[in-house]
Amino acid sequence: MVYNVSCLGKLLSALKSKGLEGVVIGSTAYTLRQGLKEFEDDVDLFLTSLSPTYDEDRIASIASELGCFLGQTEWGTPQLRCVINECEVTVDLYENMYDFYIPTEILEESEKVRVGGFEIKLIKLEDYLILKAKSGREEDLEELSNISNDVKSGKVKINKNVIIKRLNLFEDYEKDLIVKRLKNAGIPL
Secondary structure, rough: OOOOOOHHHHHHHHHOOOOOOOOOOHHHHHHHHHOEEOOOOEEEEEEEEOOOOOHHHHHHHHHHHHEEEEOOOOOOOOOEEOOOOOOEEEEEEEEOOEOOOHHHHHOOOOOOEEOOEEEEOOOOOHHHHHHHHHHHHHHHHHHHHHHHHHHOOOOOOOOHHHHHHHHOOHHHHHHHHHHHHHHOOOOOO
């Protein structure tokens, strides 16, 4: 499904008004930085105000108030499919659990951007690259290669110092794997 960027701003603003705040952590963060008006993926939102695991009843109540369908992500956390003012968006809600871990510094240093007249928080591009490399799924490595091409062509700029600083947030074995995957994808370090 193709989603409209302005719908994302409306939905995240509506969620925030009900107490669901967070940081966009997935591919939508990259898409928004490209200035595109549409995106195809679900929105991955790392909640900072509530726990998707322990506050499921509250999230279900918010979903009901907003007329959203409540489902589950592949990790078993809530997924919201919402239509707000004729705008449809699917939002997957996440938190640190099991092997899914995002260091607090990445979330705290997220960037605020305006989307469709609304302010939302996105992880930095460099953090997105690190999380893709950490995950290491085939589609993530392919995405890294695509971004590497954008970096080489000058369409995208990255700050290597941010990447180097962020690597210190991970254990040595993870750090080595992340560096290897970034280099294999052609991301300059």
